[in-house]
Amino acid sequence: MSELKLIGKPAQRYDARDKALGITKYGADFVMPGMLHAKVLRSKYPSAKILSINTHEAERLPGVKAIITAKDVPYNERASNVVGQTTEIGAIQAIQPVLAKDRVRFLGEPIALIAAESLEIAEKATNLIKVDYEKLPVVSDPIEAMKPSSPLVHEGSNILAKWKIAKGDIEKGFKESDVIVENTYYTQFQDHAYMELEGGVAWIDNDEVINIRLTTQVIEHYRDVAKVLGVPESKIRVIGTFIGGGFGGKEDVTVETFLALLVQKTKKPVKLIYTREESILAHDKRHPFVMKYKTGAKKNGKLVALKAELVSDAGAYAYLSPWVLLYATVHASGPYDIPNIKVDSKTVYTNNIFTSAFRCFGGTQVCFAYESQMDELAHKLGMDSLKIREINYIKRGEKLPAGQRIESTVALTETASRAWKALEKPNKSKKGKRIGRGFASMMQSYGRLTMLHDSSHAWVGIEMDGSLIIRTGVPDLGGGQGSSLVQIASEILGIPGEDISIHLTDSSLTPLAGTTTATRQLYMSGNAVLQASRNLRNMILSRASQMLNVSKEELDLTDKKVIVKKGKKEIPLVDVVKEMAADGLPRNSFAMFNAPFSKPLNSEMEQYERVFPDFTFGTQAAEVEIDEETGKIKVTQLVSSYDVGRVVNRNSVEGQMEGGAVMGIGYALLEDIKSEKGIIQAKNLAQYLIPTSLDVPEVKTIILESKTGLGPFGAKGIGEPSMTPTAAAIANAIYDATGIRFTSLPITPEKIIMALKKKE
């Protein structure tokens, strides 16, 4: 491969222009002739029996076309095995209804679907449905929920899943420790707060295919929809739109099953768009964790033992909680080499809003804990906080405490020292203000769990005029997923981006590429497109070598020409394509890329040989300014430094790193959904505050490229890792400013004031 021409440069994204012009269509922007408008009736209580549902009055309202309750759903109750959780009698099952039948388990649980000629009528009908409830006791604290006296959310036990890690001799480890730090950390519910609300439109097509066009990170939920409707999977087609932000919140099923049920019943197109309040009630949140940490080190700073007990709040239904917990468990020790370790973790049902995927997927909660611990150890030992980490960072080729060997570069010493040095001269301390600085390092997997045997497909074909078509079922989340694929094909085939059209995210027409989650699309689908493009390049150069009478190795593709590298001869690409067509040769390639596979994991295991394909490593450093009187915390500087393996589009990498860090600032200081006895307190964006342009510094990025990742050209993933260490870095900076260790997020002005007063 000759030198790369496009990869690594700040490329203009192919989708940006339409977005700037306002042409791009999102989930809410599609209309169909004669379509109906849908609403969802939701539970008023976090825990109650449903005694009766009376829809008569609503049905009689003129313009109402369908009302669906649990009894109308062909396969309403879905049971799935909880990953890796076994008992003597078989796998533990998680049960989830599409619509609540006789019991509601969280505030906002869907009970009925309504379709009507107008949104106004649908809303009116929703209010006319009478539900008789009998309130039941609420359990909203996961620690309480584990007690035998607790009300049960589901039959059996409130403990949904457990994982563990054990290595060495933990007690011996603590005996050998010269210094031990013990703390319990608490994190909160976080909402994704993407700007685009959930929604879409669905209709029935030829041959009874139900088409659902919606905003989603996972078009492959068409399989779940088919199961609920009781139709073959081939009869459900999900077409994704450009997504107005997701961050994991559009990873689980949102509106697609509801739309399909209403279309199945009415045979008419149906549109359903959530309001902001409904969105907050209806989609998952980031898991609150309670994390009891005990970390021991030698006088020289070497870590000898780490014990962690993690409890996460799964909310009312399982969703991805067992998976998130597994991630948190494996990441619990951070990017450190520790000889003695014990991690025990549980995820527990409560009557809170359900929790599931959110950028970092369990990685940021434990990072807040393990990096706070590292800082505490440094202070106790009187050691430099860079130095203590340097001594302990895991190295390439070594095994993580959880058991997996690190196969790519670990550039943490460099990311940490560079992030720290990049903080500019401290802002001068003013009267009444305290300035502090801190940093945190992290590791975060990219790609899905290897036991899931993940794969992605892509099709690349050349047209008679030399333009190129890419087909791949990648949902574009806004991170520039599609654009990077165009760049990769352009690099390999020498066809400019403007001559490439990419067709994404259609479960029937584009080859399935898996989910846009787990920081996997550049890695997985990037490799699939790379492979297909290389195959096609090979086909083109084979035919061209006959035409030019030189060997394939002497040829290159650039600017829609085939050129002889060390000569002056060249022929237009179209001429080669025409010859290929005339000879009846294929002019396209279909490729499948597989991630490394591994055996299934289970909750009895203490060591994991392989859990993830690979990890991204990085460091963030923060400076804060605290107002002693008001407790206001201002992040005055934030530096984000990562080894991204290889940059594909520099703009997109910086964009993830800047955006991820700002989301992390929100998580550290502002955001909290505040569930009180199962009732969400922050119900809109006036109550649930995310960072504005005035709340954040301009994030400085330092990008390193080890070229050792598993993605195309050695890329690693950066989407999720970009947020992982922010809260920890800020907490460490706040400690530096105040001498107070804050162990619960978000760190609000109220907490600062109280703690400062207490300290005096």
Place this chain on the structure above:
Amino acid sequence: MKKYTLHMVVNGEEISIETKPNATLLEVLRDELNLMEVKEGCGQGDCGACAVILDGKAVNSCLTLAMQAEGREITTLSGLNKNGKIHPLQKSFVSHGAIQCGFCTPGMIMSAKALLDKNPHPTRDEIKIAISGNLCRCTGYKKIIEAIEAVTKGKEEKEGENVRA
């Protein structure tokens, strides 16, 4: 509900349209005039995705009753392309990587336009204040601020190529 005739100038065109008295400007722009670039992110004036320019001022169209626009001038994002050219702000957002998911972009550009129309050379802090009512969950704002600043410094002063080739 009784309908009223609403007269307004939208993107330079005189419009008269029948509307219910409780309809918001956002609903009329999207549902009646098909201006789908005006986005709804919250419906409560918290996010700025629906921002349009009303008589020179950026407003949240979800909090503005359509009838309040009677006799007034409204510009939406697509109004910037009436001459068939891409606007310098749009061009700059693209070239600076200021667009990720793009959902906040229409409102963000309208807030920036309203600022630059009044104050062609704002400081970085003035830019931050002008867009502080427009939430963005993807970018961390830095590239948006850079894109707007580049226009004020004349780095992107030229209109772009035709909107549709």
